[in-house]
Amino acid sequence: MIESINDWIGMHEIASRHGNVGNHMLGLIHWFMLVLFVGWSAFLAVILVKFRRSKNPKASYKGMTSHFSTHIEIGVVIVEVVLLLGFAFPLWAKWADAKERPEGDNVVNLRAVGEQYRWTFHYAGSDNLVGMTAHDRLSGANPVGLVTEDPNSADDFVSVNELVVPVGRPVVIQVTSKDVIHGLAIIPMFAQQDAIPGSEIPMWFIPEKEGEWNIVCAQLCGAGHAQMVAYVKAVSSDEFDDWYGSQNPLLPKS
Ligand SMILES: [Cu+2]
Known part of the structure; x- marks a missing residue:
């Protein structure tokens, strides 16, 4: 089911061993992007209705007073740093390491x-x-x-x-x-x-x-x-x- 989104958007067929892992990852990313797209579109629709001019004739110059969004943003930055430094860089370093390169008569x-x-x-x-x-x-x-x-x-x-x-x-x-x-x-x-x-x-x-x-x-x-x-x-x-x-x-x- 998860791979099917790749077929649905016309991704190329895969013929190598690690390619299936990569394609699975791409499938997850596409599903995640779809959820983000639907979520942000719904958010936009709610905002357009909630803050329409007839309901809010005068603009608010204060905006938000709580620090809720700041905390969320810091949380997102921390998660992204962990993903990058904790997973992406070490995995790439392992993949790019010459010691990991296949060797032998078979190669x-x-x-x-x-x-x-x-x-x-x-x-x-x-x-x-x-x-x-x-x-x-x-x-x-x-x-x-x-x-x-x-x-x-x-x-x-x-x-x-x-x-x-x-x-x-x-x-x-x-x-x-x-x-x-x-x-x-x-x-x-x-x-x-x-x-x-x-x-x-x-x-x-x-x-x-x-x-x-x-x-x-x-x-x-x-x-x-x-x-x-x-x-x-x-x-x-x-x-x-x-x-x-x-x-x-x-x-x-x-
Ligand atoms: Cu060329």
């Missing part, structure tokens, strides 16, 4: 490189280690700037505008950009991260449902922003391994 490691106007997904290859990259190595043939001398880069491959992920395994994406600020918004995975030139910022999620959805750019990045659409394809773990194994390394074998 899919990749980079997402934004540019006007496409996403290049740079996968780690069979060693599951993403090769070193450098800005001065960027070229048409090397769109992510892989450093040839790094042994970890030999098996790395890229997928342009198609992000393939396995259901049930953690996906860790280092998000970056070649030119301006972009935003990697994978709405069904409930994950979004700005892509900032010069920074590699991690985001991660565990896909829970097979399917194919759009990835949109979440930052107004130029005239072609609206065309900057990629795809996320969540497949079974076996199907993912087949796809992963069939990709050609970006760098030619020397």
